[in-house]
Amino acid sequence: MIQVVCIKQVADTETRVKVGADGRSLDPAGVTWIMNPYDEFAVEQALRLKEKLAAGEVIVVSLGGAGAATTLRNALAMGADRAIHLKHDGAGDPLQISRALATAVRATNPSIVWFGRQAVDDDAAQVGPMVAELLDLPCVTAIATFDLADQKATVERDIEGGREVVEVNLPAVFTTDKGLNEPRYASLKGIMAAKKKPIDEQAADLGDPGLNVLALELPPARSAGRIIGQGVEAIPELIRVLREEAKVL
Amino acid sequence: MSILVFIEQREGRIRSVSNEVLGEASRLKASFGGEVVAVLPCAADPGASSLGAAGADRVQVVTHEAFGVYDPAGYTRAMVQAIEQVKPAVVLFPASSLGKDLAPRVAARLGVGLASDCTALAVDDGALVAKRPVFAGKALQKIGFPKSPAIASLRPKVFAAGGTAGAGAVENVAANFDAAANRARVVRTAAAAGGKVDLTESEIIVSGGRGMKGPEHFALIENLAEALGATVGASRAVVDAGWRPHSEQVGQTGKTVSPKLYVAVGVSGAIQHLAGMSSSRCIVAINKDPDAPIFKVADYGIVGDAFEILPALTEAVKKVNAAHV
Ligand SMILES: Cc1cc2nc3c(=O)[nH]c(=O)nc-3n(C[C@H](O)[C@H](O)[C@H](O)COP(=O)(O)OP(=O)(O)OC[C@H]3O[C@@H](n4cnc5c(N)ncnc54)[C@H](O)[C@@H]3O)c2cc1C
Ligand SMILES: Nc1ncnc2c1ncn2[C@@H]1O[C@H](COP(=O)(O)O)[C@@H](O)[C@H]1O
Numbered sequence: 001m002i003q004v005v006c007i008k009q010v011a012d013t014e015t016r017v018k019v020g021a022d023g024r025s026l027d028p029a030g031v032t033w034i035m036n037p038y039d040e041f042a043v044e045q046a047l048r049l050k051e052k053l054a055a056g057e058v059i060v061v062s063l064g065g066a067g068a069a070t071t072l073r074n075a076l077a078m079g080a081d082r083a084i085h086l087k088h089d090g091a092g093d094p095l096q097i098s099r100a101l102a103t104a105v106r107a108t109n110p111s112i113v114w115f116g117r118q119a120v121d122d123d124a125a126q127v128g129p130m131v132a133e134l135l136d137l138p139c140v141t142a143i144a145t146f147d148l149a150d151q152k153a154t155v156e157r158d159i160e161g162g163r164e165v166v167e168v169n170l171p172a173v174f175t176t177d178k179g180l181n182e183p184r185y186a187s188l189k190g191i192m193a194a195k196k197k198p199i200d201e202q203a204a205d206l207g208d209p210g211l212n213v214l215a216l217e218l219p220p221a222r223s224a225g226r227i228i229g230q231g232v233e234a235i236p237e238l239i240r241v242l243r244e245e246a247k248v249l
Numbered sequence: 250m251s252i253l254v255f256i257e258q259r260e261g262r263i264r265s266v267s268n269e270v271l272g273e274a275s276r277l278k279a280s281f282g283g284e285v286v287a288v289l290p291c292a293a294d295p296g297a298s299s300l301g302a303a304g305a306d307r308v309q310v311v312t313h314e315a316f317g318v319y320d321p322a323g324y325t326r327a328m329v330q331a332i333e334q335v336k337p338a339v340v341l342f343p344a345s346s347l348g349k350d351l352a353p354r355v356a357a358r359l360g361v362g363l364a365s366d367c368t369a370l371a372v373d374d375g376a377l378v379a380k381r382p383v384f385a386g387k388a389l390q391k392i393g394f395p396k397s398p399a400i401a402s403l404r405p406k407v408f409a410a411g412g413t414a415g416a417g418a419v420e421n422v423a424a425n426f427d428a429a430a431n432r433a434r435v436v437r438t439a440a441a442a443g444g445k446v447d448l449t450e451s452e453i454i455v456s457g458g459r460g461m462k463g464p465e466h467f468a469l470i471e472n473l474a475e476a477l478g479a480t481v482g483a484s485r486a487v488v489d490a491g492w493r494p495h496s497e498q499v500g501q502t503g504k505t506v507s508p509k510l511y512v513a514v515g516v517s518g519a520i521q522h523l524a525g526m527s528s529s530r531c532i533v534a535i536n537k538d539p540d541a542p543i544f545k546v547a548d549y550g551i552v553g554d555a556f557e558i559l560p561a562l563t564e565a566v567k568k569v570n571a572a573h574v
Binding site: 011013014015016017019026037038093094095098120121122123124125126127128129130131132133134137138139140141142144154157158159160161162163164165166167168169172177178179208209210211212213214215216217218219222224225226227228229230231232234235236238239241242243246248249 | 349503
């Protein structure tokens with residue numbers, strides 16, 4: 001069984017956002033780059049399934065500049081078999097990224113395509129279901145559990161105030177939520193082995209943009225609040241301000 | 250040019266997020282000069298006639314027996330058909346768990362962009378401009394739409410329901426789709442214990458962090474939450490320790506919330522936590538460390554021991570409730 005995992009390199013969640021010179025994107029100066037945290041769950045789930053079946057291949061795909069290759073190398077060190085780097089510098093909106101990924105994914109003829117629920121930079125939560133539609137594959141987003149028997153997967157996803165249980169025939173697309181699994185760390189052996197694994201570089205065709213990013217702005221800073229007191233003595237004043245000033249009680 | 254709005258129902262009830270989206274559509278209507286058309290996929294009409302008062306000029310009820318639960322392929326087809334027929338300038342979805350799943354599918358089928366999880370919409374020179382948080386709220390993107398229709402999903406609890414009422418004329422449309430060909434099927438929905446409200450749709454949230462020292466002490470958080478009519482949230486430290494379920498995590502790798510009141514107890518205020526809750530209307534922090542970063546975003550803070558403050562605060566809230574029934 002061929003499994004493809006789409007992974008994105010993003011700014012570390014510790015990053016303090018500064019707006020770049022173009023006024024529309026993140027200033028990359030001083031930013032540490034990581035694999036999108038949700039994509040780690042996707043890589044882990046693919047590896048677990050391959051280990052359980054004791055067969056198949058896990059291919060990781062990333063679209064981006066030179067940094068994408070680093071992230072691909074990390075996934076190879078976790079245990080993925082080979083990588084495809086769709087080379088593209090600069091921005092792309094979710095539809096454009098989906099188009100380029102769909103073309104590369106289609107050529108691998110996969111049984112399962114894995115995505116993170118959302119990339120923690122653009123927070124779009126779009127690319128998984130968009131690729132699924134472009135490939136005309138069934139898709140379940142933000143899954144919290146995964147089980148496979150006879151080419152049919154049973155998965156659960158959290159919805160407001162409950163859970164949906166979904167049955168899906170393969171081939172299919174899944175996007176992973178936190179809680180699905182505990183991603184592994186790359187072992188030293190894995191890191192050494194990754195150096196010899198192939199990264200296939202391909203050109204990416206993004207097509208026309210679906211969105212125009214007009215500006216990136218910082219949110220208005222919250223005005224400094226106040227400490228209204230120490231310990232239980234402060235409670236009456238808290239109740240008063242919540243009722244009279246904030247009017248939330 | 251019309252505005253088309255997806256209406257979400259579950260188990261025979263129209264969900265309140267739909268009214269928020271309709272409210273915003275009715276406010277935008279003047280700028281586009283057309284109608285607000287609501288599209289409601291369902292198995293049986295959950296009350297389409299109420300949507301006029303919420304802002305709809307027309308309501309298309311798209312009935313199919315498979316639409317008793319969320320049917321991704323069928324809903325996508327229904328929305329694409331409605332859009333091709335109405336040819337709206339703008340299409341709006343709620344950024345609920347269903348809307349977040351459905352909107353990208355519809356956009357991909359139409360080959361147009363989607364601005365997801367928006368917190369403000371405006372019209373500039375006759376064109377829609379959306380604002381949406383990125384980097385979990387550490388920055389905001391301003392988005393324009395080069396293609397038509399402009400599609401956006403709207404974050405729950407940000408937009409006010411109750412716009413200008415529309416005529417609300419109800420039309421019935423046959424869903425033209427074969428559910429037997431579905432390759433993904435929702436076989437069951439299980440309600441969470443106690444039928445609790447989701448964090449993203451809660452008016453008030455009380456979150457506990459590692460300062461609560463152990464899962465057994467979350468009863469203190471739950472008691473305060475109950476007195477306030479609030480939902481319980483948690484920091485990632487607490488979720489990773491297995492004290493609370495993943496569905497309660499607030500932050501960059503959890504839920505992004507904007508309640509009217511957020512009470513953080515024993516939460517230090519790491520940047521990833523702040524990202525998920527700093528758009529709350531009013532923030533209260535209770536922490537024994539006066540230098541905890543959470544106090545930098547809190548409107549009101551109490552420095553002290555959560556184990557003393559929580560029971561007393563719960564009693565005080567109950568007294569207020571009793572005095573104002
Ligand atoms: C990739 C990544 C993603 C992350 N995503 C998230 C996320 O989505 N959400 C999230 O929350 N975190 C996230 N984190 C983790 C984050 O960095 C912090 O580690 C975490 O938020 C800390 O949780 P905490 O505030 O409960 O614990 P701590 O930082 O340990 O804080 C405990 C606080 O309790 C106070 N305290 C102790 N005892 C008492 C008492 N008796 N009474 C009152 N106060 C007391 C202490 O003063 C302290 O401020 C992420 C981290 C990474 C690397
Ligand atoms: N440039 C990219 N390269 C590879 N995968 C991506 C890329 N952008 C997004 N993805 C995948 O799509 C998921 C959702 O991203 P988004 O829709 O941008 O929030 C991510 O978690 C990744 O799995």
